[in-house]
C-alpha cells in the first residue's frame with residue numbers, strides 16, 4: 001500500500017471481528033514501531049502484547065466506559081521508560097519521552113492499516129491499575145493501549161480541518177503567500 005493511501009485510509013475502529021491476527025503480523029507491526037524517530041535515539045518504548053481474553057477484558061474495564069475494547073483480539077500496551085530520557089534531557093524529558101512513544105504508536109497504526117488490520121489509539125485508562133495488572137514497574141508510564149483486530153464494520157472518515165485553516169506563511173497569522 002502506498003504511503004498516501006495508508007495514511008488516508010487509517011481509521012479509528014471500535015468494533016472487531018472474532019478472528020485471530022497471526023503472530024507474524026503482530027511482529028511486523030511491532031518491528032515498524034522500532035523504526036520511529038526518538039530524541040537521542042533513546043527508543044524509550046516497550047510493548048506488551050496481550051492476547052489472553054481474560055486480560056483483555058480486565059484491561060477494557062480499566063478504559064473508563066469503553067467496553068468495545070473487549071472486542072479486540074490483541075492489545076498492544078505501550079510503556080514509556082523515561083529513565084534514560086530524563087538523564088539526557090532533564091526538563092525536556094517528559095515531552096520528549098511522550099513524543100518518542102507517540103511516533104512509535106503512529107507507526108503501529110499505519111503498519112497495521114497496511115496489513116488490513118484495524119486499530120484505535122486509546123488514551124483514556126487508569127494507568128496505575130493497568131501497570132498493576134500487567135506487572136509493569138511503577139516508574140514507567142503507560143502511553144497508550146492499542147486494540148487491534150479485523151474491523152467488524154466500515155468506518156467513514158471523520159471530518160478534517162481544511163488546510164487553509166491550519167497553515168500560515170512565514171509567520172503566525174499570515175494566510176497569504178506574499
Ligand SMILES: Cc1cc2nc3c(=O)[nH]c(=O)nc-3n(C[C@H](O)[C@H](O)[C@H](O)COP(=O)(O)O)c2cc1C
Pocket residue numbers: 010011012013014066120121122123124125158
Ligand atoms: C492521544 C490520543 C488519545 C485517544 N484516546 C482515545 C480513547 O481513549 N478512546 C477512543 O475511542 N479513541 C481515542 N483516540 C482516537 C481519536 O478519537 C481519533 O483518532 C479521532 O477521533 C480521529 O479519528 P480517526 O483516528 O478515525 O482519524 C485517541 C487518539 C489520540 C491521538
